[in-house]
Amino acid sequence: MLAETALDIRDLTVRYGAATAVAGLDLQLRAGETVALLGPNGAGKSTVVNAVLGLVPSTGTVRVLGRPPAEAIRAGSVGAMLQHGGLPGETRVGEVLHLVRRSYPRAWPLDDLVVTAGIDGLLGRPVDALSGGQRQRVMLALALAGEPPLLLLDEPTSAMDVEGRRAFWTTMRGLAERGTTVVFATHHLEEADAVADRVVVVAGGRVVADGTAAEVKSGTSGRTVSFTAAPGAALEGLPGVSATEWRGDRVQLTTDDVEATLRALLADGRRLPDLTVGGATLEDAVLSLTARTTIGVDR
Template sequence: MAAAIELKQVSKAFKGKRAVDNLSLAIERGSVVALLGPNGAGKTTTVSMILGLQQPTSGQVKLLGGSPNERGVRARIGAMLQEVSVVDGLKVAETINLFRSYYPNPLPLEKLLRFANLEEERDKMAASLSGGQQRRLGFALALAGDPEVLFLDEPTVGMDVTSRKVFWDTVRAMAGSGRTIVLTTHYLEEADSIADRIVVINNGRLVADGTPSEIKAETTGRIISFVPGAGVTNETLLAIPGVSGVEWNGPRAHVSSGNTDALIAELIGRQVPMKDIEIQSGGLEAAFQSLVQSAK
C-alpha cells in the first residue's frame, strides 16, 4: 500500500534561508506520527507544504498518492491548525454544518459535537467561545469531512485537563479505526502516549525517527532500578563497568547504562545483592533535549 504522506528531498527557502532542508519522509497509512522539534525547527513549514498551503522550493510532496492541491485529495483530509478563525454571526452547530457542506460524505453533526465535547455549546455563538472551546471547535471542523488523514498542530493548547483527556481519548479511537494522524505538540508526554512513531526535526533536517521507546533508548540509554542490599553504596555502583550514572530515590537505586543487558550480567556476576529489579527507558523530554543539543 502506498504511503499516506511522502516527502522526497524537500526543501523550502525564505529569503535565502532554508526552513526545511532536503527532508525525505514517508508516513504509512493508519499510523500516528508525532512531528517534534524546537521553535523554528521547520515543523509548521513542513506541515504547510504537506497540506499544499506552501509550495516547496525543491523536491516533491505527495499526499494520499496525489498532489496536496488536488480537490479530490483535499476532500479526504482534515487539519486543526494553531489559529482558529470563527465566522461572525454563526452558532457552533451552524459553523460545523457550514463546514460539513464542503464535503461529499461528512460526519453527522451530533457525532462531531460529541467528538469535540461541544454538545452543551451547540447553540452558543461561535465567537463567544473561550480559547479552549474554540480549539475544540477547530477539532470538529477538522473532522467534518470524515478525513482519512488528520493533521493536529498543537491541538491541546488552551484546553483544560478534562478537555485534553476527552480529546486524546477521541484521537485514540480514531487511530484505532485506521486513520493516519500527524500531530505536533510541545506536550511531550502526549506525544509519548499517543504516537506510535516519533519524528524529530531540527534546523529543517531530520535528526531522529523511530518508536517512542527506540528514541528514548537510543538517546538516553536505559535505567536499571532496584533496591540494593546492605553495604551497596553509590561508589560501589559507579565502579562497575557500564554504569554511566546513579541516582537514589529513598532506598531505590536508578542506574543508567547504554547497555542494560550487559550491565545486568555484570551485576549478577559480581553477586551484587538486589531485589525488585525494573528496566526502563529515560523520558521523552530528556531524549528530545539530547537530540536537539546534538543537532546544533
C-alpha cells in the same frame, strides 16, 4: 507508491529568505497510522504541516493519497487543526460548522460529527463565549467536517486541561480505528509516548529518527538508577555513572553500565530504599537526538 500510503513526502525543501526551514525531508506514512512529529522550536515541524497543506512555497514532491495537496484538499481528503488557527467572531458554533460542511463534496453526518468531536451542547453557543478547550474541540469538528482520511494537528491540546486531553486522545484512537491517518506535532512528549504508533523526530529540517517510541528511546544510551539516600551521601566514583541529580532526599544516577553501578552500591552493604531502574524517556531521546542540530528560523 503503495496504495496504502496516506502521505508521501520526497525531498521537501522550504526556505525563508536565506534560512532553510526544511532541508530535503523524506517521509512516507501509511493509512491508519497515528504519527507524532517531535523536535524543538525551529525544527521544521509546523513548516512540514504547512507544506502538506500547500500554505508555504516549497520544492520537492508531496502527495496525499496519490494527489497533489491542493487537489486532495478540494476533495476533502485532508483536515487540519493549525496552532494559530482561529474562529470567526460574532457567530455561533452551529453556523460556522454548517458553512464548513457545505464546502465539502461529502460532509461528515452532523449528529455523528458532534459526538465524535465532543461538542454536544455547543452548536448554539457564540464562538466568542467558548473556553480555550471548547475552541479546540470546535476546531477539531471543523477539521473533521469533510470526513478526511488524513488529519493534520499542530499542538492540538495546547489549550486543554488534563481531562480535555484525555478525551481528545480517546477521540483520536477512535478515528485511527476507523482508518484515519492522524499526524500531530507536539511538545507534550508524554502524549506522543502514550498514543503514537510511530514517532518521527525532526531537527534542522530533517528527519533524525523514525520508529516506535520504544525504538527511538532504545537508541539513547544511559539508564537511570534512583533511590532514597541521605543528602550528601558519598556517591562519587561509581562505575558507569555519568550524572548525579538530587531531588530532595532522592538521588538519580545516569549510568551506561547499570549492573556495575548496582554492584558497587551494594558492595558495602548499602541499603537502597525505593530503588527503581529505568531506561531513557522519550524526552531524553529527543533531547539527545536534537542537541547538536540547529536551524536558522523558528517554525
